[in-house]
Amino acid sequence: MNQPGESLRDRKKRRTRAALERATVRLAAERGYDHVTVEEIAAEADVSVRTFFNYFASKDEALIGADPEAGPRMAERITSAADEVPPFEAYRSSVLAEITEELNNARDLWLLRKEVLMQRPDLLVRAFASSAESEQLLANAVAARAGLAESDLYPRLVVAAGSAAFRCAVTRWADDDSLSLGVLVAEAFDAFGTGLAHAPRR
C-alpha cells in the first residue's frame, strides 16, 4: 500500500531528519556551536543519539543539513540541459536552481545558520568536506558536457568555483545582508565566469 510518492515510513524519516537539522541549527544559534552536544540535539528532536548518527555522519553535517540527493539532482540537471548550453552555464544554472529552491524552503533556517557562521566561519569550509563525493559526480557531468577527460583540470575548477562562490556569498551575506543570498551567489558565479584578472570598480 504505497503512494507512488511517499510511504508512512518515508514521511517519518523526512520529519526526523528535518527535526534533527532544525534542532542543531536552533541550539547552535542560541548558545554557540560547541556548547551544544549531540546528546542535547537528539533529545530536542526526541530521538536517541544513535539515531542522530544514522541520519548525519557528523554534527557538522547536521548543521548544514546537506541534502544527500542534491548532488545527483544537480548532476542530472547538468547532463539534461539543452545541447547548445555551454558547460559552465549548465553547471551555473543547476547550482542556482538548487540554491533558490533551498532558500525558498528554508529561509528561516538560513537566517539562524548565519548567526552560527558569523561566529565560526570555518564551519562553512568544513561543511564542504562532506560533499567531496558529490563534487566528483558533478565534475564528471561537467567533463562529459565539455567533451573533456574526467581527469582534466577544467571540470574540477568549475565545480570548485561553485563551492567557492557559494561559500563567499554566504560569508559576505553574513557580514551584511542588504543583498539577498541568491543575488550574491549569482554575482560570484558571474565573476568566476568572466575571470578575476580585472578587479571591479565600484
Place this chain on the structure above:
Amino acid sequence: MNQPGESLRDRKKRRTRAALERATVRLAAERGYDHVTVEEIAAEADVSVRTFFNYFASKDEALIGADPEAGPRMAERITSAADEVPPFEAYRSSVLAEITEELNNARDLWLLRKEVLMQRPDLLVRAFASSAESEQLLANAVAARAGLAESDLYPRLVVAAGSAAFRCAVTRWADDDSLSLGVLVAEAFDAFGTGLAHAPRR
C-alpha cells in the same frame, strides 16, 4: 646569549614540529590516515601526546603541516608588490612563490601526502578549514590593493579561487603526476584569471 636568528630552544621547536609532521605523513601514507592514532604519531616523534597538541590543533593540521607564518608572509608579499601590479596578479604570484618554496623544501613529504589524499580527498578540503583565519588576512590585503571595502565580494573570491586552484591542482596531480604540481597550480590560477565561461579545447 642569543644568535639574532635562532636559539637552541627555537631550533628544538622547529625540529619537533618537523618530526611530528613527518611522522604523521609517513604513518598515514603507510597504513591509512585513520588507522594511525595521535598516540602513535607522538611516540614516533618521541614526544608526549599532549605535546603533539601543543604544536598542532588537530591531526588534520599535522597532516598538511600548515605553516602558521605562511598567511602573514603571503599577505606581506601582496601589500609590498610594485604599485602597477594588479591585485589578482599580486595574489597569484605571492601564492605561487609560497608553493614553489614549499615544494622545494619538502617534495618528499608531498609525495607521501599524495598517497593519503588519493584515498581521502576530503582531508584536503578539511585542511583549508583551519586556514579560515589566514584567508581573512589575505582577503584584506587584496581588498586594500584593489581599493575595495573589506566587505566586498571580490577579494573573497580571489582568495577562495586560490584555495580552489591549489586544491584542484593537488587532486589532479594525485590522479596523474605527469605534470608537476607547480605547473598545475599556475594553470589553475590562469583559468580563474581569464574566466571559466569558455571550456578549453584539448
Place this chain on the structure above:
DNA sequence: GGACCTTTTTGCAGTCACTGCAAGTTTGCA
C-alpha cells in the same frame, strides 16, 4: 657553577564525537 625566571613538556582526568553490534520496535505486504 648556582640562583632565578621563562618557556616547554608532560601526565592526568575528563568531555564528547563517533562506531559496531545485537537486540527491540515499527512498517509494508501478502
Place this chain on the structure above:
DNA sequence: TGCAAACTTGCAGTGACTGCAAAAAGGTCC
C-alpha cells in the same frame, strides 16, 4: 495474522582534544 525488511535504540568502546598543575629545560645574571 504473520513474516520480512527497515528503523530505532542501548551499550560498550575508541580516540581526538582540552584545562590544569607539576616537572623539566633553556636563558640570563652574578
